[in-house]
């Protein structure tokens with residue numbers, strides 16, 4: 001038995017023992033290229049019952065059973081379109097947080113936008129329409145991809161509200177926002193939550209930890225765990241063996 005399998009075997013029995021604790025782990029991924037995407041999809045297929053639609057953020061902690069995992073993808077990279085199709089064929093809804101000003105741009109613009117050469121380009125508005133039509137959620141990741149903490153309040157509010165407006169105008173709907181870089185050093189979370197609330201959107205961070213109704217009500221933003229997709233199997237095994245009650 002390999003390390004991941006051993007992890008999983010322990011994790012499953014521990015998970016069953018804690019079967020009433022619930023909670024939701026939200027994974028934060030970026031590019032989904034080649035074999036990394038294959039690996040992600042095969043792990044989702046293998047543990048399909050433990051993955052939940054992103055819409056589960058609305059019912060946190062209400063359901064019973066072991067902790068669940070939802071998937072999110074930041075930055076709008078082109079390879080995410082293929083993964084959106086493959087997750088759809090597994091009947092799983094994910095959330096794609098995209099910086100609206102870069103959608104549909106070419107590679108040099110993408111490299112300049114993120115401040116360094118990227119492995120691939122980004123999706124187009126047509127791609128995002130397809131992602132939406134597959135039943136996934138498309139959320140905002142600001143207009144640009146700058147730390148909100150470096151901006152004035154007026155600029156920060158504009159980054160959030162105008163990007164949501166653009167997504168709604170083009171895709172008909174968008175009720176989610178994740179701030180770039182995700183940590184509490186990169187944004188004033190209370191202000192982000194306030195601006196999102198004013199814009200009828202739910203804020204998400206990159207602060208690690210399980211989501212429960214109690215925690216979301218007190219913090220106001222979703223927590224997400226950034227994952228290196230090259231180690232997706234090990235990480236999923238670890239999440240399957242932990243849950244909210246034991247990892248606060």
Ligand SMILES: [Zn+2]
Pocket residue numbers: 074075141145180181
């Ligand atoms: Zn990002």
